[in-house]
Amino acid sequence: MLKIYxxxxxxxEKFVPLHPPFVGMYVCGPTVYDDPHLGHAKTxxxxxVIVRFLRESGYHVRYIQNITDVGHLLGDExxxxxxxxxxxxxxxxxxxxxxxxxxxAYFRDMDLLNCLRPDISCRATGxxxxxxxxxxxxxxxxxxxEVGGNVYFDVSRFKGYGKLSGRRVEELVKGxxxxxxxxxxxxxxxxxxxxxxxxxxMQWPSPWGxxxxxxxxxxxxxxxxxxxxxxxxxxGGLDNQFPHHECEIAQSEAATGKPFVKYWLHNNMLTIDGxxxxxxxxxxxxxxxxxxxxxxxxxxxxxxxxxxxxxxDFSDKALDAARSGFERLKNTVLGLRRLLIDEIEMPKxxxxxxxxxxxxxxxxxxxxxxxxxxxxxVLFDIVKDITSTDGSGFVVWGPNPKEELNQANALFKHLxxxxxxxxxxxxxxxxxxxxxxxxxIQQRERFRKQKEWEKADEIxxxxxxxxxxxxxxxxxxxxxxx
RNA sequence: GGCGGCGUAGCCAAGAGGCUAAGGCAGAGGUCUGCAAAACCUUUAUUCAGCGGUUCGAAUCCGCUCGCCGCCUCCA
Numbered sequence: 195m196l197k198i199y200x201x202x203x204x205x206x207e208k209f210v211p212l213h214p215p216f217v218g219m220y221v222c223g224p225t226v227y228d229d230p231h232l233g234h235a236k237t238x239x240x241x242x243v244i245v246r247f248l249r250e251s252g253y254h255v256r257y258i259q260n261i262t263d264v265g266h267l268l269g270d271e272x273x274x275x276x277x278x279x280x281x282x283x284x285x286x287x288x289x290x291x292x293x294x295x296x297x298x299a300y301f302r303d304m305d306l307l308n309c310l311r312p313d314i315s316c317r318a319t320g321x322x323x324x325x326x327x328x329x330x331x332x333x334x335x336x337x338x339x340e341v342g343g344n345v346y347f348d349v350s351r352f353k354g355y356g357k358l359s360g361r362r363v364e365e366l367v368k369g370x371x372x373x374x375x376x377x378x379x380x381x382x383x384x385x386x387x388x389x390x391x392x393x394x395x396m397q398w399p400s401p402w403g404x405x406x407x408x409x410x411x412x413x414x415x416x417x418x419x420x421x422x423x424x425x426x427x428x429x430g431g432l433d434n435q436f437p438h439h440e441c442e443i444a445q446s447e448a449a450t451g452k453p454f455v456k457y458w459l460h461n462n463m464l465t466i467d468g469x470x471x472x473x474x475x476x477x478x479x480x481x482x483x484x485x486x487x488x489x490x491x492x493x494x495x496x497x498x499x500x501x502x503x504x505x506x507d508f509s510d511k512a513l514d515a516a517r518s519g520f521e522r523l524k525n526t527v528l529g530l531r532r533l534l535i536d537e538i539e540m541p542k543x544x545x546x547x548x549x550x551x552x553x554x555x556x557x558x559x560x561x562x563x564x565x566x567x568x569x570x571x572v573l574f575d576i577v578k579d580i581t582s583t584d585g586s587g588f589v590v591w592g593p594n595p596k597e598e599l600n601q602a603n604a605l606f607k608h609l610x611x612x613x614x615x616x617x618x619x620x621x622x623x624x625x626x627x628x629x630x631x632x633x634x635i636q637q638r639e640r641f642r643k644q645k646e647w648e649k650a651d652e653i654x655x656x657x658x659x660x661x662x663x664x665x666x667x668x669x670x671x672x673x674x675x676x
Numbered sequence: 677g678g679c680g681g682c683g684u685a686g687c688c689a690a691g692a693g694g695c696u697a698a699g700g701c702a703g704a705g706g707u708c709u710g711c712a713a714a715a716c717c718u719u720u721a722u723u724c725a726g727c728g729g730u731u732c733g734a735a736u737c738c739g740c741u742c743g744c745c746g747c748c749u750c751c752a
Contacts, residue, residue, distance in 0.1 A: 202707085208693070221711095221752095222752075223752090224751095224752070225751075225752095230718085230752095231752085232752095233752045234752055235751035235752090236752070238752075240752095276750095276752090277750065349709095356679095359679075359680085359748085360679060360680070361678080361679060361680095361747095361748075362678085362679090364678095364749090365677090365678045365679075405751080409750080430752070431751075431752035432680095432747080432752085433746075433747070433750095433751055433752065434751080434752075435680095435747075436679090436748065437746060437747095437748080437749090438750095438751095461752075462681085462746085463745090463746070463752075464752080465745075465746095466742070468745070469743075469745080470720095470746065470751095471752095472751065483732095494698070496688085497692090497702095499688070499689060499699080499700065500688080500690090501689085501690070504682085504689080504690090504697080505681085505682075505745075505746080506688085506689085507687085507688075509686060509687085511688080511701085511702090512687070512688050512689095513688095513699085514701080514702095515687070515688060515700065515701035515702070516688080516700080517701090518700080518701055518702085519688095519700040519701060520700090521701090522700085522714095522715090524702095525715090526715095539707085559690090561699095565690070565691090567689060567690045567698085567699070567700095568690055568691085568698070568699080569692095570699065570700080571690075571699035571700080573697090574699060574719055581715070581716070582717090583707095583715090583716050583717070584717090584718075587715090629711065642710085646709075647711075651711080651712085654708080654712085654713095654744060658713090663714075664713080664714095665711065665712095665713060665714045665715080666708095666709065666710095666712085666713085666714095666743095667708080667709090667714080667728095668708080668716075672714085672715095672748090674713095674714075
């Protein structure tokens with residue numbers, strides 16, 4: 195039985211979808227105005243594993259992610275500037291070019307991290323008519339009011355405002371550090387529609403004149419359009435809990451009178467030296483940068499070693515540790531697969547109770563609010579089972595070693611690859627490369643037999659320089675790729 | 677100022693009332709080896725920031741103290 199921590203109730207709850215076996219899941223996507231960074235990796239890897247696990251558990255998941263290509267302001271809301279517009283000016287491109295450029299970069303990096311594409315990736319600019327409809331509906335119902343081309347949501351009319359983030363409207367006002375737009379009725383009211391200056395690069399006609407949609411509108415509109423008025427799961431970064439998600443709830447529930455989201459999931463932030471990574475602090479690491487040094491699977495493994503609701507601290511040391519750990523895991527799986535000629539097939543029934551236990555334990559961890567850290571420990575339990583020796587260098591097997599290897603392989607495939615989304619594959623062109631390396635190994639073997647160590651070592655050192663590490667063992671020489 | 681969270685070995689990180697406090701990395705010793713690397717074996721927290729309290733029993737619940745962080749402005 196799957197349990198999920200729901201931010202709305204601050205409790206772990208049994209997961210019961212609105213319309214089983216279907217699950218609607220909406221995750222706040224990126225604002226596409228800059229290169230994707232490590233923080234994106236943590237968030238979208240976490241939700242990717244959640245989607246994968248729900249699917250492996252038998253649910254039919256529709257996974258929606260938005261692309262924010264308009265509407266988020268920078269700084270003070272009156273003089274503030276849209277981030278995409280700002281970037282467009284810097285790069286001297288159309289806003290749409292900026293958005294598309296960074297959307298491409300986003301999916302490029304997410305693909306490398308082996309995050310499944312959402313079933314629908316929807317752009318805010320493609321849903322402006324629906325947003326206007328929602329604003330009109332809110333005005334009609336008395337939740338929205340127009341002042342000179344701006345439309346605001348009247349927070350005082352919606353009594354549930356603050357239920358997600360635990361805030362109260364009175365306190366919001368007191369603690370506010372931001373200058374408040376003067377035309378609002380209440381300082382906590384938020385914009386549904388903003389009037390645009392004539393020279394504003396992104397604007398649309400509306401019943402209130404030319405303008406652009408408010409910050410939070412897109413997620414309400416697209417979530418409800420593709421998943422219905424009530425959504426099973428809505429996820430996003432913790433930094434979106436307030437005000438973004440709070441406002442989404444207010445808008446949506448005011449409009450429909452129905453609960454907007456059943457389970458709110460928030461993943462915690464990635465920190466660098468204990469501080470949140472953010473562009474304004476200048477400590478952000480882009481994924482493209484990081485991938486030069488670390489394979490994307492190492493980054494994925496690193497993220498999965500933590501829990502999605504815990505903050506995770508990044509450092510080279512931590513990533514190096516993740517690399518060593520992941521490589522041991524990967525090399526074990528690859529070594530195992532070299533031994534097996536058979537196609538990987540999930541055995542219908544686990545013959546050995548031992549292998550069955552691993553799977554149970556893995557599911558137990560994952561069912562407990564997606565404890566990927568625990569789940570990974572099970573992968574290492576399996577590694578131990580197939581590599582442990584009795585002390586004299588021999589692996590301890592049951593009566594049918596081949597069957598056991600098959601079982602282990604099936605588990606690595608199902609648990610490691612299908613659910614956690616780790617890839618243990620070697621790159622293409624493997625065969626030719628393998629043949630060539632084998633040739634060199636044979637060559638070196640001859641030198642070794644003749645005890646011409648210098649020549650033998652020369653081959654080994656040269657190979658090491660191009661990332662091929664040789665290891666001499668009882669059954670001949672093996673190699674691994676760094 | 678308001679709201680929320682965190683503090684577990686050298687590092688990363690699970691665990692949320694009761695079997696010996698997961699797992700990874702690093703370290704130490706050993707096996708193997710021409711040397712090396714890898715792999716394997718053994719080992720590494722009488723204790724969970726500190727102090728009190730509740731309880732038969734607390735990393736886990738409550739209170740206080742200290743330290744750190746997030747949100748309250750766009751952010752994953």
